[in-house]
Amino acid sequence: MVNLLDFDADSLTAWFAARGEKPFRARQVLRWIHRFGVDNFEQMTDVAKSLRAILATDAEVRGPVPIRDSTATDGTRKWLLDVGSTNAVETVFIPEANRGTLCISSQVGCALECSFCSTGKQGFNRNLSTAEIIGQLWHANRVLGAVKQPGVGDSGERVISNVVMMGMGEPLANYDNTVAALRLMLDDNAYGLSRRRVTVSTAGMVPAIDRLREDVPVALAVSLHAPTDALRDELVPLNRKYPLKELLAACQRYLDKAPRDFITFEYVLIAGVNDREADARALLKLVRDVPCKFNLIPFNPFPGSAYRKPAAEQVRRFQEALMQADIVTTVRKTRGDDIDAACGQLAGQVKDRTRRHSVQVISRQTPQTEELNA
Ligand code: SAH
Numbered sequence: 093m094v095n096l097l098d099f100d101a102d103s104l105t106a107w108f109a110a111r112g113e114k115p116f117r118a119r120q121v122l123r124w125i126h127r128f129g130v131d132n133f134e135q136m137t138d139v140a141k142s143l144r145a146i147l148a149t150d151a152e153v154r155g156p157v158p159i160r161d162s163t164a165t166d167g168t169r170k171w172l173l174d175v176g177s178t179n180a181v182e183t184v185f186i187p188e189a190n191r192g193t194l195c196i197s198s199q200v201g202c203a204l205e206c207s208f209c210s211t212g213k214q215g216f217n218r219n220l221s222t223a224e225i226i227g228q229l230w231h232a233n234r235v236l237g238a239v240k241q242p243g244v245g246d247s248g249e250r251v252i253s254n255v256v257m258m259g260m261g262e263p264l265a266n267y268d269n270t271v272a273a274l275r276l277m278l279d280d281n282a283y284g285l286s287r288r289r290v291t292v293s294t295a296g297m298v299p300a301i302d303r304l305r306e307d308v309p310v311a312l313a314v315s316l317h318a319p320t321d322a323l324r325d326e327l328v329p330l331n332r333k334y335p336l337k338e339l340l341a342a343c344q345r346y347l348d349k350a351p352r353d354f355i356t357f358e359y360v361l362i363a364g365v366n367d368r369e370a371d372a373r374a375l376l377k378l379v380r381d382v383p384c385k386f387n388l389i390p391f392n393p394f395p396g397s398a399y400r401k402p403a404a405e406q407v408r409r410f411q412e413a414l415m416q417a418d419i420v421t422t423v424r425k426t427r428g429d430d431i432d433a434a435c436g437q438l439a440g441q442v443k444d445r446t447r448r449h450s451v452q453v454i455s456r457q458t459p460q461t462e463e464l465n466a
Pocket residue numbers: 206208209210257258259260261262263293294295313314315358359360389390391392393394435436437
């Protein structure tokens with residue numbers, strides 16, 4: 093039994109063609125599934141009855157199963173989604189006045205072991221399938237009441253206006269499934285988001301950045317975190333494979349096709365580690381040739397981490413040092429930290445298969461302030 097959430101437009105068209113069905117049938121079904129959020133073939137009323145019967149025997153639309161649904165005091169909402177074998181991943185919806193952003197996971201755990209990230213501390217279990225990646229958007233759309241109604245024109249208004257692949261995992265290490273999910277996000281028969289409003293965040297997988305530029309050049313965010321290779325080797329071990337010079341060259345190449353004329357650099361500020369003004373000056377030199385914006389993320393603590401968040405004054409000084417060089421620099425607001433939904437706090441449930449960790453990290457208990465809607 094295939095799960096139709098695993099197909100983007102091309103692969104669904106091919107699957108239909110193998111059954112003697114025309115491409116427009118695939119488009120119809122794609123619309124029912126993604127635009128209208130329908131998982132029951134009987135509701136697909138403009139699809140021929142005979143085809144609905146075939147679909148019902150050969151296929152299903154199987155969305156993720158939520159284990160927990162928490163809402164933070166600031167309105168941030170987090171779903172813990174079952175992905176089998178007692179594993180689970182997290183998806184976060186961040187409402188703001190002028191937009192709604194969904195933060196999506198790409199892997200169960202992460203293999204990159206960045207020293208400041210709780211997902212990395214848990215080890216790695218497996219890649220998410222295309223269905224499990226796009227299923228997060230499919231599910232959130234339905235739960236948030238954001239699905240479209242058949243026959244009603246698209247007003248262009250979207251509850252989920254932006255998607256960021258900044259949840260658990262390294263999206264570019266799960267390349268094929270990430271790309272299929274991105275294609276669905278952009279597809280007018282599915283979610284119809286513009287490339288500018290879909291962001292892939294990477295710790296710096298250079299060859300995959302080049303592939304993404306050719307395949308689906310959405311907005312790119314790169315987790316930089318350090319001005320020198322010596323420090324970055326420590327914080328982001330992937331740097332030993334793809335050092336800064338190569339990473340920045342890939343960023344420059346990406347700009348040829350990028351939907352925006354800059355790269356976003358994410359920079360986690362860790363007290364006493366990478367937050368001095370000298371670090372900011374070194375950063376300015378490093379990125380001199382790459383049109384960019386900075387998004388500073390004051391370190392979000394999690395149990396078992398020795399790092400600390402810098403004082404607000406230090407964050408401001410760092411921001412000013414970059415802004416004085418005319419680099420647009422924002423400080424990421426901490427959202428949803430009372431339900432452990434902030435950057436670097438997503439833990440889900442990961443059964444480590446890399447055996448790096450003899451003791452499994454258990455995610456912190458959900459605080460009592462949350463509302464349970466599951
Ligand atoms: N693997 C991808 C996608 C994860 S994005 C990447 O590295 O970009 C998650 C973002 O949150 C990254 O920028 C990551 O570096 C940052 N982050 C991780 N742990 C954090 C923490 N404890 N505090 C603040 N930000 C953190």
